[in-house]
Amino acid sequence: LCATSAEHKLLVIGPTEPWTVREKLCLATSVMKSGDQNWVSVSRAIKPFAEPGRPPDWFSQKHCASKYSELLETTEAPK
Secondary structure, eight states, rough: OOOHHHHHHTTTTSOSOOOOOOHHHHHHHHHHOOOOOOOOHHHHGGGGGOTTOOOTTTOOOHHHHHHHHHHHHHHOOOO
16 A cells, blocks of 8 residues: 555654653643744744754754644643
């Protein structure tokens, strides 16, 4: 089976290595401050917190939005 172009883009949208807990916390904190529609500000704010050796586009706007969406899906709402 061949993946469609859209499916292929979804598969390669984010970094393959996992984000650290620290990076996820920085992302969540930045989204709390800037909102989930301002990915330019979110990306810019958390770039200094990248782990050593991360590629330059690790905190790109698309990767930040994708990771935040993933965090929302995997986090249970408080009861």
